[in-house]
Amino acid sequence: MFDIKTLESYQAIDNKLYQVMDAEGKLVIPKWKSSLDNDQIVQAYRDLLFVRTADMMAVAYQRQGRMFTYPPNLGQEAIHIAAGLVMQEKDWLVPAFRELGAWLAKGVKLSEVFLYFRGHEDGSRFQEANRVLPVAVPISSQLLHASGLGYALNYQGENAAVFAFVGDGGTSEGDFHEALNFASVWDAPVVFVIQNNQFAISVPLAMQTRSKNLAVKGIAYGMESIMVDGNDIFAMHDVLSFARDYAVTNKRPILIEAVTYRAGAHTTSDDPTKYRTSEEEEEWAKKDPVLRLQKWLTRKKLWDVSTEEELIAGYRKKIDAEFEIAEHYPEYNIDDVFGYLYEEMPDELKRQKNDYMNFINSSGGVK
Amino acid sequence: MKVMNLVQAINDAMDIKLQEDKSIVVYGEDVGVEGGVFRVTEGLQVKHGKERVFDSPLAESGIAGTALGMAISGMKPIIEMQFDGFAYPAFNQIISHIARFRNRTRGKYSVPMVIRIPYGGGINALEHHSESPEAYFGHTPGLKVVIPSTPYDAKGLLIAAIEDPDPVIYLEPKRIYRAIKQEVPEEKYQIPLGKAKVISQGEDITVIAYGAMIREVQKAMVLVKEKGISVQLIDLRSIWPIDRDTIGAAVRQTGRALIVTEAQQSYGPAAELISVINEEAFLSLEAPPKRLTGFDTIIPLPLGEKHYMISPQRIAWEIEKLVNY
Numbered sequence: 001m002f003d004i005k006t007l008e009s010y011q012a013i014d015n016k017l018y019q020v021m022d023a024e025g026k027l028v029i030p031k032w033k034s035s036l037d038n039d040q041i042v043q044a045y046r047d048l049l050f051v052r053t054a055d056m057m058a059v060a061y062q063r064q065g066r067m068f069t070y071p072p073n074l075g076q077e078a079i080h081i082a083a084g085l086v087m088q089e090k091d092w093l094v095p096a097f098r099e100l101g102a103w104l105a106k107g108v109k110l111s112e113v114f115l116y117f118r119g120h121e122d123g124s125r126f127q128e129a130n131r132v133l134p135v136a137v138p139i140s141s142q143l144l145h146a147s148g149l150g151y152a153l154n155y156q157g158e159n160a161a162v163f164a165f166v167g168d169g170g171t172s173e174g175d176f177h178e179a180l181n182f183a184s185v186w187d188a189p190v191v192f193v194i195q196n197n198q199f200a201i202s203v204p205l206a207m208q209t210r211s212k213n214l215a216v217k218g219i220a221y222g223m224e225s226i227m228v229d230g231n232d233i234f235a236m237h238d239v240l241s242f243a244r245d246y247a248v249t250n251k252r253p254i255l256i257e258a259v260t261y262r263a264g265a266h267t268t269s270d271d272p273t274k275y276r277t278s279e280e281e282e283e284w285a286k287k288d289p290v291l292r293l294q295k296w297l298t299r300k301k302l303w304d305v306s307t308e309e310e311l312i313a314g315y316r317k318k319i320d321a322e323f324e325i326a327e328h329y330p331e332y333n334i335d336d337v338f339g340y341l342y343e344e345m346p347d348e349l350k351r352q353k354n355d356y357m358n359f360i361n362s363s364g365g366v367k
Numbered sequence: 368m369k370v371m372n373l374v375q376a377i378n379d380a381m382d383i384k385l386q387e388d389k390s391i392v393v394y395g396e397d398v399g400v401e402g403g404v405f406r407v408t409e410g411l412q413v414k415h416g417k418e419r420v421f422d423s424p425l426a427e428s429g430i431a432g433t434a435l436g437m438a439i440s441g442m443k444p445i446i447e448m449q450f451d452g453f454a455y456p457a458f459n460q461i462i463s464h465i466a467r468f469r470n471r472t473r474g475k476y477s478v479p480m481v482i483r484i485p486y487g488g489g490i491n492a493l494e495h496h497s498e499s500p501e502a503y504f505g506h507t508p509g510l511k512v513v514i515p516s517t518p519y520d521a522k523g524l525l526i527a528a529i530e531d532p533d534p535v536i537y538l539e540p541k542r543i544y545r546a547i548k549q550e551v552p553e554e555k556y557q558i559p560l561g562k563a564k565v566i567s568q569g570e571d572i573t574v575i576a577y578g579a580m581i582r583e584v585q586k587a588m589v590l591v592k593e594k595g596i597s598v599q600l601i602d603l604r605s606i607w608p609i610d611r612d613t614i615g616a617a618v619r620q621t622g623r624a625l626i627v628t629e630a631q632q633s634y635g636p637a638a639e640l641i642s643v644i645n646e647e648a649f650l651s652l653e654a655p656p657k658r659l660t661g662f663d664t665i666i667p668l669p670l671g672e673k674h675y676m677i678s679p680q681r682i683a684w685e686i687e688k689l690v691n692y
Contacts, residue, residue: 092440125473133439134472138463144429145464148436148444155392155418155442175459178429185424186433340470341509343477343532346561346608 001035002238004246012215012225017259020234023287025295034234035241036085038302044233045297047081048290049308051101053315054110054322055264058117061323062268070117073100075231075263076197078289081105082236083163083193086244090160092153093132094146096139098195098262099165106132110319114326121336122329140170143179143192147253150188154251161247162190163240169200171217172208180221183253190253191243192218195230197262202275218255230258231289234296261287334360368550373543376518376551377407377483380525381445383555385415388443391529393420395430395447395483404449405485405544427453431460431482435468438534439476445529451486451538452495458503465534466509481528485541486514487579487629489676491669499630499661504536505606505639511560512536512606516581518549520604523558531560538606540578547582563610565617569599571690572623574682575614575640577603580627586679591686598686606636614640615647622653623689627682632660654692659685 002010002018010018022028034041055074061067073080076098084105087093093106103113107129116123116135124134136142146164153160170176171194183190194214198205211217218225224246228239236258243254261284265272272281297303338345338353345353360367371379385391393408393415399422402409412420423430427448434444448454454461461482469477488497504512511533515521521539528535566581567588576584581602588598601617603610618624624644626637637658644656659677666675 121471121473124471125475133476136464138459141428141432141459141464144432144460145436145439147429148433148438149440150436151433152437152440152442155437156440174426174456175428175432178424178426179432181424181426182429182433340473342469342511343474348608348611351611 001033002242007224007226007242010226012213012227012257013219015212015227017227017229018235018239019229019232020238021232021292021296023292025292025299032234034237036237040085042297042302044081044085045293045303046311047084047101048077048233048293049312050315051077051081051104052290053312054319055100057316057319057323058114059264059268061114066327067114067118069267069269071098071267072264073098075284075288076195076260077101078233078236078293079193079195079230079258079260082233082240085237086240087163088160090158091131091244092146092149092160092162094142094149094162094164095133095135096142096165096167096170097135097137098167102163102165103132108132110322111325114323115329118326120329120332121340123326140166140173140175140179142166144175144182146190146192147179147183147186147188150183150190150253151186153189154187159248160189161244162188163193164190165193165195167200168194168196168198168205168214169203169208170194171214180218180223180253180255184221184223187251188253189247189251191240191247192253192255194255194257195260196257197260199262199266199276201266201270213257215255215257223253223255225255225257227257227259230260231287231292233289233293263288369553370548371518371551372545372548373515373518373521373539374405374407374545376522377525377539378409378411379551380522380529381408381411382414384526384529385411385419390441391419391443391445392437393445393447394423396425396449397422398447403447405541407483407539408447427457428460431457431465434480435460435465435478438478438480439468443479443529445481445483448482448484450496451484451498451500454484454500461504461510462507466507469533470509477532478534479532481525481535481537483537483539485544486538487540487542488666488672489542489579491672494668497666497672499628501538501606502630502635505636510534510536511608512538513560513604514538514540514578514606515604516540516543516578516602517547518551520558520564520602522551523556524560524604526555527557527560530557535560538578542579543582558604561605561608561610563604563613564602565613566600566602567598569597569621571596571598571621572625572686573599573601573617573621574625574627574686575601575603576627577606578629580629580677583677583679584627584682587682587686590679590683594687596686596690603640609639609643611643611647614643618644618648618656619651622651623692624656625682625685625689626656626658626660627677628658628660629677630661631663632658633663635660654689657685657689
């Protein structure tokens, strides 16, 4: 449990990291109790395995030439699964682009994620998921949308929070600072989560900032700020639960820095061997979030590792089926290019589309 | 009917809509207590409350980006960029998100909002206070861009912009904010976006302009009338969507066209209009369409503006040359 008293002893300015269990899955806070019951924890572990499997398969699909650029989540999954456990139906999710588990928790279909990364906007329509935004490619700009959503929640009298994600590199962007400031001045209930995965593509954190950590940046904007071990799902869940309650009850934003490591490449187009060492990667692999929960569960006799292979095989079938939906999605046609810019298509666009169609009709289908 | 200038007409449009639709909020720098540096939002905060008409922190990207968040969750923000040159920090939000969100999400989320920007030169202002950025926005898919030239149009266009389901850039020609007064209906009315207006019929030449340049062209028309030249004047009103039909029909009638814009020349609105004329009226042309625009220079500080701003005399000179081509 993380409460307002815990907050007093985890002030960002003191550079103190909130952690519940260490890399061996052993509790570092004596007598710590989760607000999750054992069944929920086991389910969270299954979700971690599912997301990790889906993520690794996504990279494989890309390598097979069946998908375009994809940003792997490897190593950061605990943050997303914890957020998924905390977010309520009325809460908004404002992702960056590396939050697969949080998306799925909000009801986004895996086939939609695959469709998007296969290169189709229909993957961002999110047929059955509400209050969740699509990938935001320009860094940090999505945080301002979160602050505006927070204003709207207050204006419309709703008791809900906005969960907004950004990376460590994103904290250098002006929009990061504007978003924190607007949310604070407006008393917007936004939980800002920085996923500090140590690298912005190839640029290490030391070249982004001279702040002692990233959470301290919230202090200047008058908001509570907490640094948490992002590879520790218990710590993440504690802090995000507290943050949501805090934001909704006090109508205030709060900043969380989740310290983690991007174990994979930035995207499938990136080659991390150019900018980091295998020693560093191995060091972080020991702190892996999935492995860590597995150790805790095994020690508690809540999990039998020998069942995992079969479980994952089942997941793989399910994930392949989702990918098939994306792969066999209807052909991208010209209405997909023109049809969604405005509620009603202006004559000028109709004319341009018509010109193109006249060519297609005369060329026998050659584009 | 009530006599209003542009400032009053724009204020009236917002007042009516604020009264009618509780999802609307108005915010920006100094728009609350002060009523805006041009007083366009004067009195709105007192009347509609601090939750609905308010000062935001001084950050244009922040103003635009937060408005997107509001718009996708059922609100309708009307935001103000204090000056044309101060809109540039908001470019990323406008171009990368506001203009694209409907397309990106295949219509799941739309962004109904109005971005009001006082624009244009001729007011003896500091640097960054006299820009004509319409081409940037007109070039951006997903936006609509309108510019009124009269109080009547200012009110009707703004109401239409607020009621439009998509983001609209509403550029206010600040040079004529208080210079033109006109009888304006007190009730609500809309002027459709995307429609140009034939201000006056004439036989010898079509002049297309918008915003503060309309008044300058009208002054030029008086000068050339003495020489027996009759001008058909078109107020473009909508930078995008562009009203191809009205422009084409007009130039087909006169066979001659002059475009007058305060904006710089290259890749600007005048170039776009001449393309439309070539496509729609080529066989009727009696002379090459001509553009009289701002130079491809930085708009000078006040002492140099007389060279940059287009005078009625210069417009008249170009009209005569084209008619006698």
